[in-house]
Amino acid sequence: MNANIEPELNSLLTKLTAEIQQDQNEVLVRQNRIQKNEALLKAVRGSLIALHPEMKREVYGSKNQMVKDAISRITSPRFTQDNVESEMRSINPDADIDRDRIRAVLWTLASKKQLIRQVSKGNNNQPAEYEKLNGVSRLSPPPRRVPARIPTPASNAE
Numbered sequence: 001m002n003a004n005i006e007p008e009l010n011s012l013l014t015k016l017t018a019e020i021q022q023d024q025n026e027v028l029v030r031q032n033r034i035q036k037n038e039a040l041l042k043a044v045r046g047s048l049i050a051l052h053p054e055m056k057r058e059v060y061g062s063k064n065q066m067v068k069d070a071i072s073r074i075t076s077p078r079f080t081q082d083n084v085e086s087e088m089r090s091i092n093p094d095a096d097i098d099r100d101r102i103r104a105v106l107w108t109l110a111s112k113k114q115l116i117r118q119v120s121k122g123n124n125n126q127p128a129e130y131e132k133l134n135g136v137s138r139l140s141p142p143p144r145r146v147p148a149r150i151p152t153p154a155s156n157a158e
Contacts, residue, residue: 065106066095071132072114078119080127081106106130 040116059118070087071079084106099112110118115133 053113063098063101064105064108066091067102067109068115074132078131080129082127090123
């Protein structure tokens, strides 16, 4: 019985070895293609940025920076999240606008008193309203004076 199965096992071994080798060659081809495509993608992005340098941050920047740029372009001192979103659409119509993410960025900026402050909280009928701080970043109390440590005359006598 072992004599009957041995040729089949050898045949299977040869076929599996050939298939594994073929799969490894395909993996190498795919890895090379990925590297070339990544280089091409980087070059295309660089060309787009060169054509439109003003869009560099809006297209490839963080949501936080996009929201800050939109706020700086709003002309009125008071605004809502809807105003920020419409300004973001006018800056870059292709940008992905996630309302929850923008709301979180606005809340963070307002809570840290960076660029804006919250004037009124929102509810189901009214959106939250924000106001620009006009360059005032954070109103902090003046630093406390620390008394100077001057050695007493008794310690200098020696």
